[in-house]
Amino acid sequence: MSASTLKIALVGNPNCGKTALFNQLTGGRQKVANYAGVTVERKEGRFTAPSGRVLQLLDLPGTYSFEANSPDEQITRDVCAGNYPGETPPDLIVCVADATNLRLHLRFVLEVKRLGRPVVLALNMMDTARQRGIVIDVPQLQERLGLPVVETIAVKRGGARALIERVDGEVPAAAPVQADDAASRADLHAQVRELLAATVTMPRATAVIDDALDRWTLHSVFGLMILAVVMFLVFQAVYSIGKPMTDLIGDGFGWMGAQAAALMPAGPLQSLVTDGLFGGIGTVLGFLPEILVLFLFIIVLEESGYLPRAAFLLDRLMLSVGLTGRSFIPLLSSFACAIPGIMGTRSIQDPRDRLATILIAPLMTCSARLPVYALLIGAFIPTRRVFGVFNLQGVVLFALYLAGILGAMAVGWVMKHIRRDKSEHALLMELPSYRLPKVRDVAIGLYERGAIFMKRLTGVILGLTILMWFISTFPSPPEGATGAAIEYSFAGYIGRALHYVFAPIGFNWQISLALIPAFAARETAVAALATVYLVGGEASGLGQALAGQISLASALSLLVWFAYAPQCMSTLAVIRRETDSWRNVAISFGYMFVLAYAASFVVYQVASALA
Amino acid sequence: MRLSELPKGSPAVVDRVDDAHASDPIAQRLRDLGFVDGEPLRVVAIGPMGGDPLLIQIGSTRFALRRAEAARVSVRVEVAA
Ligand SMILES: Nc1nc2c(ncn2[C@@H]2O[C@H](COP(=O)(O)OP(=O)(O)O)[C@@H](O)[C@H]2O)c(=O)[nH]1
Ligand SMILES: [Mg+2]
Numbered sequence: 001m002s003a004s005t006l007k008i009a010l011v012g013n014p015n016c017g018k019t020a021l022f023n024q025l026t027g028g029r030q031k032v033a034n035y036a037g038v039t040v041e042r043k044e045g046r047f048t049a050p051s052g053r054v055l056q057l058l059d060l061p062g063t064y065s066f067e068a069n070s071p072d073e074q075i076t077r078d079v080c081a082g083n084y085p086g087e088t089p090p091d092l093i094v095c096v097a098d099a100t101n102l103r104l105h106l107r108f109v110l111e112v113k114r115l116g117r118p119v120v121l122a123l124n125m126m127d128t129a130r131q132r133g134i135v136i137d138v139p140q141l142q143e144r145l146g147l148p149v150v151e152t153i154a155v156k157r158g159g160a161r162a163l164i165e166r167v168d169g170e171v172p173a174a175a176p177v178q179a180d181d182a183a184s185r186a187d188l189h190a191q192v193r194e195l196l197a198a199t200v201t202m203p204r205a206t207a208v209i210d211d212a213l214d215r216w217t218l219h220s221v222f223g224l225m226i227l228a229v230v231m232f233l234v235f236q237a238v239y240s241i242g243k244p245m246t247d248l249i250g251d252g253f254g255w256m257g258a259q260a261a262a263l264m265p266a267g268p269l270q271s272l273v274t275d276g277l278f279g280g281i282g283t284v285l286g287f288l289p290e291i292l293v294l295f296l297f298i299i300v301l302e303e304s305g306y307l308p309r310a311a312f313l314l315d316r317l318m319l320s321v322g323l324t325g326r327s328f329i330p331l332l333s334s335f336a337c338a339i340p341g342i343m344g345t346r347s348i349q350d351p352r353d354r355l356a357t358i359l360i361a362p363l364m365t366c367s368a369r370l371p372v373y374a375l376l377i378g379a380f381i382p383t384r385r386v387f388g389v390f391n392l393q394g395v396v397l398f399a400l401y402l403a404g405i406l407g408a409m410a411v412g413w414v415m416k417h418i419r420r421d422k423s424e425h426a427l428l429m430e431l432p433s434y435r436l437p438k439v440r441d442v443a444i445g446l447y448e449r450g451a452i453f454m455k456r457l458t459g460v461i462l463g464l465t466i467l468m469w470f471i472s473t474f475p476s477p478p479e480g481a482t483g484a485a486i487e488y489s490f491a492g493y494i495g496r497a498l499h500y501v502f503a504p505i506g507f508n509w510q511i512s513l514a515l516i517p518a519f520a521a522r523e524t525a526v527a528a529l530a531t532v533y534l535v536g537g538e539a540s541g542l543g544q545a546l547a548g549q550i551s552l553a554s555a556l557s558l559l560v561w562f563a564y565a566p567q568c569m570s571t572l573a574v575i576r577r578e579t580d581s582w583r584n585v586a587i588s589f590g591y592m593f594v595l596a597y598a599a600s601f602v603v604y605q606v607a608s609a610l611a
Numbered sequence: 612m613r614l615s616e617l618p619k620g621s622p623a624v625v626d627r628v629d630d631a632h633a634s635d636p637i638a639q640r641l642r643d644l645g646f647v648d649g650e651p652l653r654v655v656a657i658g659p660m661g662g663d664p665l666l667i668q669i670g671s672t673r674f675a676l677r678r679a680e681a682a683r684v685s686v687r688v689e690v691a692a
Contacts, residue, residue, distance in 0.1 A: 064640070064643055064644060065640065065643035065644075067636075067639055067640070067643060069636055069640055100671060101670070101671040101672055102671075103645060103670035103671060103672070104644065104645055104670060104671070104672050107643070107645070185642075185643075186642075186647070189645065189647045202671075205668075205670060205671050206668065206671055206673075210673075211655075214655065214656060214666075214673075218655075218656035218666060219656075219659075220657065220658075220659040221659070223659060224659050308675075311675075312656075312658065312664060312666065312675045313658065313659055315658060315663070315664050315675065315677070316658050316659075316660035316661050316663045316664065317660055319663075319677070325664070325675070424631075424637070424679060426637045426640065426677070426680055427664055427675055427676060427677045427680065428637070428640060428641070428644070428674060428675075428676060428680060429674065429675040430672060430673065430674055430675075431666065431673040431674070431675060
């Protein structure tokens with residue numbers, strides 16, 4: 001069978017619909033890996049053509065030009081040219097072009113053709129092209145290009161039929177290889193003009209709807225207002241839709257734990273099953289609704305073409321703190337969870353801008369901080385009205401979000417001034433046409449991001465919950481002991497040792513201890529505090545216990561610590577993976593530790609002095 | 612005239628892209644994206660903060676360019692015939 005496998009590489013400018021075409025052909029089934037040593041995604045899938053031949057499909061990163069400006073583009077060039085080490089050269093290159101924007105896309109088609117390999121051109125988005133009255137003389141284009149040309153609609157069922165038939169047929173002959181020099185590059189534009197003049201008629205260069213929408217969304221005043229409203233609605237939806245589901249899941253698992261407990265004799269094993277197993281899984285799954293709701297909105301906004309507009313509006317602000325407008329989308333994802341946010345920085349092709357974004361992404365207030373914030377705010381901040389309208393608790397929560405964002409801006413600004421590479425890095429961002437998001441693409445995107453989150457967290461949180469249970473249960477207290485059992489356990493010793501480090505910022509040994517599981521996953525700090533203070537999982541009971549045991553200054557200090565601290569191993573692990581460097585992990589951990597410690601120290605000392 | 616000085620909405624035509632320094636990758640990329648002699652363009656939007664970045668309509672594409680990037684493109688305003 002492998003003898004008849006045909007390897008096909010999909011290339012094209014960004015936004016030509018490659019990924020949609022890939023999903024259409026493979027049904028979304030794919031194997032995602034990285035190219036060795038770099039963090040450029042390698043996406044492979046297969047499908048069986050009507051003839052029974054297996055076609056292996058490679059989705060290459062979107063590329064404007066083989067004069068590569070980024071690692072993505074270098075890889076695309078090398079894979080297409082057949083000289084990427086460890087990758088067999090493709091048997092056929094399918095070059096995808098947006099039929100509504102051939103002036104830009106055809107130039108790259110010509111560049112691909114010059115490689116001298118078999119190429120098929122897929123004119124995608126033919127549905128939109130027809131709607132806009134664009135007429136393309138395909139036979140003529142095929143003739144002049146000397147390549148087979150097929151029409152596709154990547155987002156319509158059966159919209160890739162012509163392409164499948166073509167690639168299932170005989171592999172077309174390759175054009176002769178052509179040299180790549182400055183003069184011939186300039187000549188490509190002239191060729192494109194000729195081709196367009198001879199084969200394409202376009203009533204209007206742009207879509208009417210794009211012009212109309214952009215007038216509002218990019219307006220200096222209304223644009224920013226629309227952005228603020230959109231962001232407000234997104235976060236509102238996350239809490240009003242996600243939160244009840246989260247609570248439901250937490251309660252559901254609590255109930256299952258209780259049922260299981262009833263079947264088991266009391267003892268350490270019972271607490272492992274109820275608190276460790278069911279509690280742990282419940283906590284992890286509990287985040288899923290909020291995260292999925294946030295991602296749903298992000299994906300819809302992204303697919304609709306709005307997010308690049310937001311990036312345009314915010315570029316100047318981002319640039320002033322050493323980032324780029326492109327950082328906006330991954331940073332927004334980081335409000336759900338830094339892990340998919342950091343993985344989302346792959347859309348930033350410039351390595352320096354990408355690293356800067358990765359380093360500050362964990363400062364965005366992710367959903368895992370919320371249970372801790374909720375506990376402490378509920379226990380220490382009175383429900384007073386301020387200025388007659390705002391609830392003081394809400395104000396404090398808002399201040400914590402703001403602290404994360406301002407902290408990130410400050411860190412970005414410092415990084416910008418101390419990094420060695422101070423050269424100009426371009427924005428050069430294409431704003432795509434507005435589109436109605438397709439249910440299937442949204443579903444696939446949501447599934448992909450949800451799966452990343454689940455895979456990374458389930459194992460870690462479960463393992464850590466069990467470990468935490470173990471160190472706080474053993475060794476058992478000696479005969480006739482008077483204190484809480486945990487004081488005699490390993491956890492008690494570790495907590496007291498850590499206490500030396502954290503006493504200056506107002507943490508007692510119990511809190512110091514809870515920071516250990518929090519390093520695995522922030523939200524487990526709540527469960528750990530419940531364990532050490534010997535109260536059940538009820539948040540209200542724990543809140544009362546805490547309020548009786550620690551001062552307001554300590555509580556504020558702890559809130560600030562959670563806003564900035566280097567937490568969650570999974571985030572550090574993903575930084576390691578995405579940057580392929582332990583050094584970046586160390587930098588990330590180090591700066592956040594110093595930032596959190598310093599901020600908590602100031603807050604604790606000031607609050608203590610004022611109290 | 613530089614593209615960065617072109618008022619919003621007035622149509623112009625690309626003259627050439629100048630390298631800001633030797634072997635300037637940004638200038639090369641602009642050329643690859645179609646900023647070549649004779650190509651008509653227009654500034655369609657200006658960023659809300661400090662007038663940066665600019666949104667340029669060239670052909671059927673809209674590119675966001677920072678002012679420093681747009682300054683590499685020299686344009687001429689052709690009197691409508
Ligand atoms: N109307 C229409 N939209 C399409 C078509 N192909 C892709 N799209 C949309 O174009 C956008 C960009 O497509 P995507 O596959 O992400 O492009 P890529 O950057 O080349 O991977 C998505 O919103 C797609 O849903 C098509 O044939 N017709
Ligand atoms: Mg894609």
